[in-house]
Amino acid sequence: MLKYIIFLCVSFNAVSIVSGCRCSIIEEKDRFCTNDYAIIAKVTKERKVGNELEYQITQVKCLKPHIKDPSVIRDKVYTSTTSAACGTILDKGSTYLLSGTYRKNGGGRKEQFLSLCQIARKLTKKEVKNYKVPQC
Incomplete structure (x- = not known):
């Protein structure tokens, strides 16, 4: 009986480990080409809002879209608080x-939303200066 209980506990644990972001x-x-926006930005602040992280950013360069949309909140980026929900840490x-x-x-x-399945790549000063926008 004890072996059966241990087997069940290990099985349930293994099942919970495999769930997550894919x-x-x-x-x-x-x-880059399939996403709604692409920017180069510096992170200035972080705060938790519910189940999300809100990053205050300063845009260095707007890469996509080229037309400024006044309805876009440009000084913040949101992501989930956990990597299991595809959240990313900046x-x-x-x-x-x-x-x-x-x-x-x-x-x-x-709002600008970001997940692990999108792009959040740290850049050096040289990469910021020399970044070339991909042809879509």
């Missing part, structure tokens, strides 16, 4: 290439 293997260029003070999707908030404005 991303397709897609090259960065393809992610370091305060670092500069990133960020590319993700827009979502509408309660006020009808567009």
